[in-house]
Amino acid sequence: MNRHDVTERIVAERIARKLSWAEVAKHVGKSKEWTTAACLGQMTLDAQQAAVVAKLFGLTEAESAWLMVTPAKGSLSSPVPTDPLIYRFYELVSVYGTTFKELIHEEFGDGIMSAIDFRMELKREPDPNGDRVNIVMSGKFLPYKTY
Amino acid sequence: MNRHDVTERIVAERIARKLSWAEVAKHVGKSKEWTTAACLGQMTLDAQQAAVVAKLFGLTEAESAWLMVTPAKGSLSSPVPTDPLIYRFYELVSVYGTTFKELIHEEFGDGIMSAIDFRMELKREPDPNGDRVNIVMSGKFLPYKTY
Amino acid sequence: MNRHDVTERIVAERIARKLSWAEVAKHVGKSKEWTTAACLGQMTLDAQQAAVVAKLFGLTEAESAWLMVTPAKGSLSSPVPTDPLIYRFYELVSVYGTTFKELIHEEFGDGIMSAIDFRMELKREPDPNGDRVNIVMSGKFLPYKTY
Amino acid sequence: MNRHDVTERIVAERIARKLSWAEVAKHVGKSKEWTTAACLGQMTLDAQQAAVVAKLFGLTEAESAWLMVTPAKGSLSSPVPTDPLIYRFYELVSVYGTTFKELIHEEFGDGIMSAIDFRMELKREPDPNGDRVNIVMSGKFLPYKTY
Amino acid sequence: MNRHDVTERIVAERIARKLSWAEVAKHVGKSKEWTTAACLGQMTLDAQQAAVVAKLFGLTEAESAWLMVTPAKGSLSSPVPTDPLIYRFYELVSVYGTTFKELIHEEFGDGIMSAIDFRMELKREPDPNGDRVNIVMSGKFLPYKTY
Amino acid sequence: MNRHDVTERIVAERIARKLSWAEVAKHVGKSKEWTTAACLGQMTLDAQQAAVVAKLFGLTEAESAWLMVTPAKGSLSSPVPTDPLIYRFYELVSVYGTTFKELIHEEFGDGIMSAIDFRMELKREPDPNGDRVNIVMSGKFLPYKTY
C-alpha cells in the first residue's frame, strides 16, 4: 500500500458515499481548495485532519497513517495533460507564460511567485452570458538575491 | 520576416526605449495583461491598436501588418518550461490539476473553463510578511452537451 | 475500481453480448457518436442513461455509479497514436492543421472551434468507386476577446 | 531555397497583398480547402496552378518550380500542437479517437478512412446561439485484405 | 481479458505445442505472413479462421471471440524499437526514407504506397556467401487528388 | 559547408535541371535505388561516381569532395516520420514488426536481416484495380553466435 492507493480509495469512497468536496472541507475545517488537494495526495494532513478524513471515508488505520506522510506530489500522468479541463490550464501557461513573466518582473523585479507559500480560491462568477469560473491565486513573491 | 521576428523586435525596442508594459497598455487602451500578451505574439491587434504599437516601438509598415495577423500561439519553447518563474505555474497545474478538475465539476458539472473567453488580472497584494503576487482569472464555463 | 475498469468491462461485454453501438445508442436515446464516446469513458451519463447502459451490459451498481462521474478524458495511449485508423485522423491534423487555422481565421477572425460545444455525425457515403466515410463536425466558434 | 522557404514567402506576400484564401482559390480554380493546403506546402501543384500562384504572389521562376515538387508534408512543429485552434483538433482525435475507430469498424469492418483519397469542406453554420464552424470530411474506406 | 491477453496466450501456446507459423497458416488457409500478423493481434479473423486458430491453440470461446474484433494495431512498445531485428527495419526507413519518397514520386507522382491494401512475402534467398532474407512488398499506389 | 549542404544543393539542382533519378543512376552506372540514397547523403561515392554526380549537378570541387566522405546517415528529422509516404513504411514496421521477427527466426534461427549487406529494388506493378508499388528487399541473414 502507498499514498497513491489511499488516494484511489478516497476517490472511490467519495463517489459511493455521495460526499461533496465542500462537505469534506467543512468537516476538516479548511478551505475546499486545500482539502481537495490534500485528499488527492498533494498535501500532508496532521493527525486531527487525518482522523476526520479517515472517518468520513472509512479508511483503515494503516491507510490513515499515509495521509500524514509527505506525499510525492504531481498529479499529471504525462508532461502535457490530456484531459480537456486540465489542458486548458496548461494552455494558459503556454499562451500567457511570457506575459506572467514580464508583468511580475515589471512589478517586483527578478524573482518568482511562490507555488509553496500559495493559496487559491475557486468560485462561480454569475454572468448573464453564461456563468464563469473565477479563480484567485495568491503566492508570495520571492526575489533572487545576490551574494 | 514573420510574427516571431516582430515579437523579438518589440522585446528589444521596449528595453532600448525604456517603456513599461503598463505604459504600453495605457497607449493601447486595453489592460496590461492583454496588451503584453498581444505584443508578445499571442493575440491579434486591430488596425488602430497596431498603429499605436508600431509608433511606440518604431515598427515598419510590414512589421505592423504582422500584428494584425492571427498568430500561431504558444510561448513555451519546450513541453515543460525551464524558466523558474514560468515553471512555478506549470507546477501549479501539476499539483492542483486534479483539484481544479474536481472542484469545477462539483460546481458546474461536466465541462471546462474556457481559455479563450478568458480574462485575467495580475497585481501586487501587500503583505507584512512580504508582498504577494495576486492573479484573478475568469473564464466562461463551457458545458459538454449530449446530442 | 475506476472508470477505466468500467470502460474495459463495457468493451468486453459488448462483444460477448453481440450488441452494436447503434443499438446501444437507440436504448440510450442519444446519437451513436455521443453514446459510443460516453461508453468508452469520454462523456458523463446522467442517472437514467447510466441505468440503461448498466442494464444492457450487466454492470453492478458500483460500476454504474462510475458512469455518472465526470471522467478523466483522452483515449490515446501515446502522443502520436499507433493504430492506423486513428493515426489517419492525426495525420489530417498534421497535414491540414495550418489550413484549418487559416480558413477559420479568414471566416471568423481570431478564435477557435470549440471541442466542447461540439457534435459530430459519422455515416457511410455510397460511391461507385468504393464507399466513403463521411464525417460532419460542428463546433461553436469562440472568439478571443480583448479586455 | 526549399519548399519551406517558398511557403514562408507565400504567407508573407498574402498578408502584404491583402489576398484572401478564397480569392486565391478562385484564381486557381480549386476549392479553398485544397488551395490553402497546397499553398502552405502540403500538396503538389501542376504547371498551370503553379503559374497562377506564382503570378498572384510575385514568385520567381525558381520559387515557382518548387510548387510542382512533391513536398515533405506535415505542418506541425511538435507532436502535440501548441496553437489553441490546432490543438482543439488534436483534442478531438484524443477524445473521439476510439469512437471513430469503433463506429467505422461497425459500419465498414476492419480498415481505415483514407487521408489521401480525401476531401473536406469548411463553412460557417449560422446559429442564433453563436455561429458554428462546420466541417464535412469525406475519405474513401480502405479495407484490410487477407492474402 | 482483451485482445492483448489473447495474443499472449497464443504466443505461449505456440511454444508449448511446438507449432510453426507455417503450419498455423496452412490450417488457416492464408499466407504465413498474414496469419502471423493476425495471430499477433494486428489483423481481424473471420468466424471460420477464428475457429481454426482457437482449436489449434486451445482457446476458450471468449478468447476466440476477441480474434474477430478489429484490434487496436501497432506492435512496437516504443517509438524507436529496441529489438535488434526490428530496429534494422526501422533503420531502413531512416536511411532509405527519402529515397522511397523520391522514387515513388518519380514513378507515380504525389501520393503514397498503401499500408492497408498491402501484401508481403518473406522467404529465404540462397546465396553462397550466406543465405539472405528476401522480402517482397506490394502496396497499392494511392494518389493525392485535387478538389 | 558539410554533407547536408551538398545534399540540399543536389536536391535543388535536380529540380532546376529537370533530371530524373533514373537518369542520374544511368550516368553513375548503379541502380536508381542506391544512386538516389547516395545523392541524398546516405551512401559514400567513390572518386569516379563523385565526378559524374558533380558534373551532372554542377558541384564545386569542395562540394564534390564531400560526396566521398562517409556521411552521418539517417534521413528522418524526428523519431516518428511526419510525411505521409514515409510514415506508411514506419507503420509497416509498427504493424508487421513482430511478424518479421517471428518469421525470420522461424526460418533462420536467432539473428537479424542485415541493413548494411542489403539491396532493394522499387518498381511499378501494373494492376487493373490500380497500379501498385512493388519493393523487393534482400538482406544477408546474420546469426547471433555463442562464444
Place this chain on the structure above:
Amino acid sequence: MNRHDVTERIVAERIARKLSWAEVAKHVGKSKEWTTAACLGQMTLDAQQAAVVAKLFGLTEAESAWLMVTPAKGSLSSPVPTDPLIYRFYELVSVYGTTFKELIHEEFGDGIMSAIDFRMELKREPDPNGDRVNIVMSGKFLPYKTY
C-alpha cells in the same frame, strides 16, 4: 540581439581576454558563484554591475542593457544533460532525490528548499588521495501552508 547573444559574446571575450571568473567576480564585488551565473545569463545585474561587466568584456551599450533585463533562465539544452560534468549533478538528483526528500521532510516537515532564496559556494578541498570538489548549498526552507 537577445540575452543569449550577449552570453555568447561574454563567453568568447573571456577566453580572448584571458580573464578568470574569480577576477570578474572581484571587479563585480560579488561571489564568483553568483557572478558566473549572472554572466552566463541566469541572473539580473543592476546598473553598476552591468557597467563593470560591460567594461571588462568590451560590450556595447545595447549589449550592456540586456544584462539588466531579467533573463529567461535555464542553461541546459536538453532535459537530461549530455556533458559529463553536468550530468554527474543530474545523477546526484537521480540517485539522491528521494533521500533529499526524506531527510528534509524529517527535519522540517512538508515543504521545499528554495532554489531562489539560495546561495552556494564551490571550493577545492585538499585530500591526500586526490583533491575534492566541495560545494556548500544553502536554501531557505519554505513550508507548505494550510488555508
Place this chain on the structure above:
Amino acid sequence: MNRHDVTERIVAERIARKLSWAEVAKHVGKSKEWTTAACLGQMTLDAQQAAVVAKLFGLTEAESAWLMVTPAKGSLSSPVPTDPLIYRFYELVSVYGTTFKELIHEEFGDGIMSAIDFRMELKREPDPNGDRVNIVMSGKFLPYKTY
C-alpha cells in the same frame, strides 16, 4: 520479489513503526544520508548492515538478501522530476549547470566531480529570517587524461 519491492516494504514499515531515518542510521552506524539512500534502494549493504535493517523493519530473509545485491540505481520516475522538492534540485542543475562547469574547470582543469567517490551532509541552518537547508557535497575531482 525484487529490490524495488523491498524498498516499498521498508518505506511502509518505517511509517508503521514510526522510525526516523536518523534512528535507522544510528543502528546501522553510518550517516543518515548514506543510510537513507541505501534503504531507498540506491546503495548496497553488507551482511551486518542488512541484518540490522532487516531486524528494524521486520524483513524476511529473502528480502534481506536483496539488500546485499547491487541495485539498479536511479530514483526518479521521469527525466524531469515532478515532485516540487526534488524539482528544485533539478532546477539548480538547470540554472547553475554551466556555472558548476566553469568554476570546476577554472579551479581544477578538465575533468568532473565524482558522483561515486562522493559524500554529502544535510542539516538545518538556523536563520532569523527562517531556517535554511544546508547541504555540503564533497566529490573527488577526476581529471581527463591524455593517452
Place this chain on the structure above:
Amino acid sequence: MNRHDVTERIVAERIARKLSWAEVAKHVGKSKEWTTAACLGQMTLDAQQAAVVAKLFGLTEAESAWLMVTPAKGSLSSPVPTDPLIYRFYELVSVYGTTFKELIHEEFGDGIMSAIDFRMELKREPDPNGDRVNIVMSGKFLPYKTY
C-alpha cells in the same frame, strides 16, 4: 508467463542459491559474457544449454522452454539509462561516438562494426593506482555495398 518473467526468476534464484555468473558459465560451457547475457534474456539457448540452466536455477519445464525462444532483446528501460554504471557506457557512446565513426571509416571504409557477429570479454586489469575494468570487443566489419 513470458521470457521476462523467466529472467526475473533466474535473477532471484541466482541470489537465493548464491551462484556466481562465472559458475553458471562453467556449467553451460560458454563464456561468462555470453552466458550472463543469455540468462538475462538477450540470447537464445539451445536444448542442452537450457537444460543446464533450468537445473541450476530450478526452473519448470514451461520456464525452460522460454529459454529456447528467441527473445525480444534490449535490456534498458528508458532511452537514456539511469543506472550510473550503465550510464557510463552510454556516455562513452556519447563522447566517443563520432571518434568510433571516424576511426572505423579511416581503417575500413564505409560500413559498421557488427553488433551481431560480435564477442566481448570483460576482466580485471591490475593497476597500482587502482584496478581497472578491461573490456575487449570484437565485431566483424560489414561494408556497405553498391548495387
Place this chain on the structure above:
Amino acid sequence: MNRHDVTERIVAERIARKLSWAEVAKHVGKSKEWTTAACLGQMTLDAQQAAVVAKLFGLTEAESAWLMVTPAKGSLSSPVPTDPLIYRFYELVSVYGTTFKELIHEEFGDGIMSAIDFRMELKREPDPNGDRVNIVMSGKFLPYKTY
C-alpha cells in the same frame, strides 16, 4: 564563434587537406583515439597540442584558443543515435547493459567503470572470414563508499 564551429572547421579542413587521423595523431604525439576525440571537440588540448593542430588545419589564433577551452562534451545529436555505425554501439549498451552491470559487480563489488579515467584502442583484427573491428577499453574501477 564557439568550439562547435572550430570542430566543423577541422572536419572540413581535414577532408580538403587529405589528412588521416593517424597522421594528425603522430604530429600531436598522442594516440589516434584521444587525438580524434580531441579534434572532434570532446577533449581539451594544451598549448603545444593546440599549436600543432592549428598549424595542421590552418586555424586562426582565435580558433586555436578554443581548442584549449574545456568543451561542452557529448557528440550525439539525439538521445538515440541515428547513424547506423554509432547506433550499433548504442545497441551493445542496450543488449549488454545489464550484463556489464552483473559482471563488473561480480568482479569488483558496487561501483562503476570510470568513463573519465579511461583509455581505449581501436584496431583491425585480421580474420579469414572477414576482418574485425577490435576495441580494447580500460577504465578505472571506482567503488561506492559508505560514510
